[in-house]
Amino acid sequence: MTTQADNTRSGNLAPVARVRVAKRSLRHDLRGVKIVLHRELLRFVYDRTRMISQLVQPVLWLVVMGTGLSALVISGGGGGQVDMRTFMFPGVIAMSVMFTGMFSAASIVWDREFGFLREMLVAPIGRSAIVVGKVLGGALVATSQGIVIVALAGLANVPYNPLMIIELVLLMFVGAFTVTAFGVVLAARIKQMQSFFGIMQMAMMPMMFLSGALFPLSALPTWLSFLTRINPLTYAVDPLRQVVFRHLDVPPALLARFNPGVTWFGWQVPIGMEIVLVAVLGAGLLAVGIWEFRRTD
Amino acid sequence: MTSDGARAPAVAATGLAKCYGAIEAVKGIDFEVRPGEVFGFLGPNGAGKTTTISMLCTLVKPTGGGATVAGHDVLTDSDEVRRNIGLVFQDPTVDAYLTAEQNLRFHGELYGLDKAVMKDRITQVLEMVDLADRRGGKVETFSGGMKRRLEIARGLLHSPRVLFLDEPTVGLDPQTRAAIWGYINQLRETEDITIFLTTHYMEEAENCDRIAIIDHGEIVVLDTPEALKASVGKDRVQIATGDDEAAIVALQSTFGIEAGMHEGAVTFAVPSGEEFVPKLFAGLRVPIRSVHVARPSLDDVFLSYTGSTIRDAEAGAMDWARQMMRR
Numbered sequence: 037m038t039t040q041a042d043n044t045r046s047g048n049l050a051p052v053a054r055v056r057v058a059k060r061s062l063r064h065d066l067r068g069v070k071i072v073l074h075r076e077l078l079r080f081v082y083d084r085t086r087m088i089s090q091l092v093q094p095v096l097w098l099v100v101m102g103t104g105l106s107a108l109v110i111s112g113g114g115g116g117q118v119d120m121r122t123f124m125f126p127g128v129i130a131m132s133v134m135f136t137g138m139f140s141a142a143s144i145v146w147d148r149e150f151g152f153l154r155e156m157l158v159a160p161i162g163r164s165a166i167v168v169g170k171v172l173g174g175a176l177v178a179t180s181q182g183i184v185i186v187a188l189a190g191l192a193n194v195p196y197n198p199l200m201i202i203e204l205v206l207l208m209f210v211g212a213f214t215v216t217a218f219g220v221v222l223a224a225r226i227k228q229m230q231s232f233f234g235i236m237q238m239a240m241m242p243m244m245f246l247s248g249a250l251f252p253l254s255a256l257p258t259w260l261s262f263l264t265r266i267n268p269l270t271y272a273v274d275p276l277r278q279v280v281f282r283h284l285d286v287p288p289a290l291l292a293r294f295n296p297g298v299t300w301f302g303w304q305v306p307i308g309m310e311i312v313l314v315a316v317l318g319a320g321l322l323a324v325g326i327w328e329f330r331r332t333d
Numbered sequence: 334m335t336s337d338g339a340r341a342p343a344v345a346a347t348g349l350a351k352c353y354g355a356i357e358a359v360k361g362i363d364f365e366v367r368p369g370e371v372f373g374f375l376g377p378n379g380a381g382k383t384t385t386i387s388m389l390c391t392l393v394k395p396t397g398g399g400a401t402v403a404g405h406d407v408l409t410d411s412d413e414v415r416r417n418i419g420l421v422f423q424d425p426t427v428d429a430y431l432t433a434e435q436n437l438r439f440h441g442e443l444y445g446l447d448k449a450v451m452k453d454r455i456t457q458v459l460e461m462v463d464l465a466d467r468r469g470g471k472v473e474t475f476s477g478g479m480k481r482r483l484e485i486a487r488g489l490l491h492s493p494r495v496l497f498l499d500e501p502t503v504g505l506d507p508q509t510r511a512a513i514w515g516y517i518n519q520l521r522e523t524e525d526i527t528i529f530l531t532t533h534y535m536e537e538a539e540n541c542d543r544i545a546i547i548d549h550g551e552i553v554v555l556d557t558p559e560a561l562k563a564s565v566g567k568d569r570v571q572i573a574t575g576d577d578e579a580a581i582v583a584l585q586s587t588f589g590i591e592a593g594m595h596e597g598a599v600t601f602a603v604p605s606g607e608e609f610v611p612k613l614f615a616g617l618r619v620p621i622r623s624v625h626v627a628r629p630s631l632d633d634v635f636l637s638y639t640g641s642t643i644r645d646a647e648a649g650a651m652d653w654a655r656q657m658m659r660r
């Protein structure tokens with residue numbers, strides 16, 4: 037019903053004063069996605085302290101914990117050549133991606149009260165565009181952070197193989213997408229920053245410990261084995277490790293110990309299926325996030 | 334929407350209500366805003382001003398009644414409403430780490446403005462709020478008043494038909510407040526726009542074409558500032574005398590008028606002040622040094638319709654808030 041007449045007013049407007057607001061359309065919503073995403077990246081680049089502070093923890097895990105544990109494992113008579121740092125490398129990538137993704141999502145809580153999000157909520161773009169843009173933006177930011185860790189491969193005695201790096205980047209993006217979508221689902225319901233971080237800690241710590249990021253999932257007691265299998269993060273970490281180990285020269289016995297893959301009742305879950313699992317979960321969470329944002333209307 | 338649309342009310346609310354649990358923030362209000370007017374919502378803290386704006390801007394769903402903005406229903410046609418409004422929030426929502434121009438550019442893209450026109454339009458709105466020379470400056474280096482001006486520019490960027498300003502001048506110094514009113518008046522002349530604003534400053538409400546006084550979620554009265562003041566019906570008379578106490582007693586005994594001391598002068602209210610002055614000189618036995626007759630102010634209006642001054646109402650709201658905090 038609204039036509040050009042809406043914006044073509046009579047009256048003595050200054051010559052350039054008249055502008056036309058686009059109609060709602062898929063194209064305009066896609067543009068909305070792009071804007072949200074762009075802004076997310078700008079914010080990341082601007083916030084260098086955040087970038088650096090989020091590097092500290094993974095590097096500590098890799099260099100300090102990894103080195104410490106290496107000594108222990110070797111003296112424990114494993115007799116192997118697998119450096120604990122090498123083992124932890126994919127886990128540390130996953131951790132770093134996960135935290136960055138969650139932090140990006142956290143900004144929703146802040147933005148709702150004070151920032152751009154409120155502005156977007158009155159703009160003629162769909163709620164879905166806002167959520168999709170946010171999740172894609174967060175995932176890109178988290179992936180870039182992950183790439184910085186990948187650049188540290190040398191510290192973990194992992195070779196800089198181009199194919200491996202490409203595979204890692206793609207895997208990181210899928211994982212980052214799902215984690216950010218999870219963060220957005222949480223953030224949509226939470227009004228205060230502190231509560232978000234509280235809940236984030238509560239959810240992230242167990243997930244991290246039960247994911248195989250920090251220790252191999254082989255030869256675990258049944259209860260622990262069960263918990264690791266129902267932890268979605270497991271399926272994000274394992275493909276990363278498989279990719280890294282594929283480019284290493286490790287004897288089969290050690291490979292079975294340090295890169296056991298994930299099994300369901302003895303059945304080896306293929307890497308492709310793990311990736312699909314994570315991606316489907318991410319898509320599901322994204323849908324929930326969109327639904328939540330529509331509901332807050 | 335053609336010529337009909339231009340005549341239809343810019344905003345029309347019928348029985349518009351919002352409850353937050355047990356709190357009735359807005360209790361079923363009816364009003365119309367005419368196209369092209371500057372319409373003010375005047376009320377103390379917690380009166381329901383922001384809640385009303387949020388409902389009109391499709392940010393909050395009413396729990397009762399409905400409204401149309403620029404001819405579109407806020408409930409069923411929220412996309413069209415959003416295309417036709419601009420909103421300046423009560424609290425700042427500009428991105429501190431972007432430049433003034435980037436903030437505007439993002440906004441323009443959100444509204445899908447044509448790239449070619451956008452650049453000129455950005456210059457135009459920045460010039461209007463006197464920020465053209467700071468367009469490349471990061472917003473974090475801006476003062477509160479500059480941020481506010483930038484937000485107004487942003488709200489105007491996409492040529493909205495109705496611009497909502499939620500307390501546009503709160504917390505600003507008198508110069509900036511005057512400047513913002515200057516922009517509003519300029520807009521009224523240069524653009525075909527309807528302005529809906531909220532305030533709790535009486536002096537500012539005077540600048541509106543019409544105002545609605547809102548208190549505890551209800552519109553107490555709605556009219557032009559002049560009509561409202563006339564409806565109070567009494568002028569305020571202040572006299573300086575040789576003996577104030579004697580004057581107060583004499584006013585009571587001779588004219589039956591209740592007078593008090595305000596701002597160091599004997600003060601009282603009478604229906605038409607100018608006509609009363611000659612009688613005062615004839616009848617009062619106390620020497621009078623000077624007389625000041627003032628038309629009723631909006632303060633008097635607020636007092637007469639709500640039974641308290643807006644400052645009392647605000648203080649009450651603050652006490653209440655403090656009690657809530659203590660719990």
Ligand SMILES: Nc1ncnc2c1ncn2[C@@H]1O[C@H](COP(=O)(O)OP(=O)(O)OP(=O)(O)O)[C@@H](O)[C@H]1O
Binds near residue numbers: 357376380383423
């Ligand atoms: N999200 C919310 N949840 C619960 N109560 C709310 C919410 N928003 C507003 N209220 C309540 O609704 C009432 C009206 O609030 P509103 O923000 O509309 O007032 P206001 O007139 O804008 O006041 P101010 O001048 O302080 O901005 C208040 O009692 C407030 O506590």
Ligand SMILES: [Mg+2]
Binds near residue numbers: 382383384423
């Ligand atoms: Mg308010």
